[in-house]
Amino acid sequence: MHTTATQQQNSPEFDALKARLKTTWMTGNYDVFSRFMQKGAEEFFSRLGVAPGARLLDVGCGAGQLALIAARAGAQVTGCDIATNWLEQANLRAMAEDLDAIFEEGDAEALPYRDEQFDVVVSLIGAMFAPRPERVAAELIRVCRPGGLIAMANWTPGGFVGQMFKTIARHIAPSGMPSPVLWGDEATVRERLGDGTTGLTCTRHQYRFQYPFPPAQVVEFFREHYGPMTRAFASLDGEAQKTLRNELVQLWTAHNKAVDGATSVDAEYLEVIATRGW
Incomplete structure (x- = not known):
């Protein structure tokens, strides 16, 4: 029988953390924020080789940045996120373009989908922010079909x-959760995903x-539109x-490669690609 992940009893403290995370990601304007990152999302998707017609799940989809790219390429797309306001924006964009994409509320630690439901499971700078990475890893694997792609x-x-x-x-109090950027450490990723994937x-x-x-204006842009910075x-x-x-202005200035009043900064990320094991 197909199952979805069961929610274990959480402590009041953990429930409060999850509520704070949801509030954080619903703050600002992620739709505006993500549009400046469109090219990088397209580059990431282009390397995945997703076939038209593939059933694709975008975990932590935000306002639909990557999911809409996948839908335009012919995938059957589902996007999920905890920030319901940005899902509304994504659905509006999908309807305006008549794309095969739906967006719905879903937690990366307990995805509301059947075992082996998708051919491709992706997350672009999204699932890494969930507080229990071991559950995220198990869920990404669970909802992907054997032989399917996880990226x-x-x-x-x-x-x-x-x-x-x-x-x-x-400058701020500790969040009480593992650092999200540990998902950008190869050894950690292999420990989390290694048992359920190959290659x-x-x-x-x-x-x-x-x-x-x-x-200086980039910092203000992040402050206004990027929820974690706003909070x-x-x-x-x-x-x-x-x-x-x-x-922050000093940091952006030190890494800026642009001239004439513009900003161009390269930010390293780890691209993780694996096949769901059989």
Whole structure:
């Protein structure tokens, strides 16, 4: 019989953490934020070789960035996320283009799908933020058919975004969950996914952040539109906000390759590709 993951009894503290995470990802405007990252998403998808007609699940799909790309390429797409407001935006975009894609609420730690339901299970900078990575790994494997494709793109600890997260972490209280960027460490990924997959490969790539405005405005753009950044600033008093802003502007400026008032920064991620075992 097909099953979905069963929810184990959680502590009140853990339930509160999950509620905070949902609030965080529903803050800001991820639809606006993700549109500046379109090219990198297209590059990631192009390397997967997804066949037209494939049943594809995008875990942590946000406002549908990767899922819509897959649907335009002919896949039968389902996207899930905990942030219901961005799912509404994704559904509107799919309907406007008459794409074969649906978007619905779903937790990466307890996906609401049958065993072996999908040919392809992907997550682009999404599932890495769930607080129980061992459950995420088990779920990605469970809903993928034997011989199907599992693929992730995850920020690395030493890359630009890893450095940005470290900068923020110096100013706010610990989250009480494992660092998301451990999904960008190859040894950790192999430990998490190795038992249920074959042919697992990990390749480092650069995701280019490109904006037609300078680093100081990029920091403000992240603060306004990227939920985790918005919430981080909101948790600080005025002086601490000023300090964090200055440190982030310095970080973006130090890595900026653009001139003439624009910003172009390469952020390393780990591309994880594996086959679901039989």
